[in-house]
Amino acid sequence: MDESGSASTTPPARPSPTATKGQAKSAGTAMLLALLLPGLGHMYVGKVGLGLVLLAGAVVLANATINGSEPKVAGALLVVFQVTQIVLAVRAARS
16 A cells, blocks of 8 residues: 555566576576686576586696697596586586
8 A cells, every 4th residue: 555545556676587596597508608618607597606617627627638748637627527517517607
């Protein structure tokens, strides 16, 4: 009721459709972004710090694969790292 005693006809405020905080993110988009660039899927779901750490880790492993003394080991670790960060990005998008 408003000050005059009559019922208010104003509908309750709705959240903005462009608001991103707290909105669910697409797991498929997170997976695609993580596949394109390590850490980007995490950044998409709002975990920017973790995304940057994952990107740095991928750069270090890629460098070790190219220039390291054990490229096969570093390459295998890079593959495991990539698959893991993609799976984690999808899980982060679903939660």
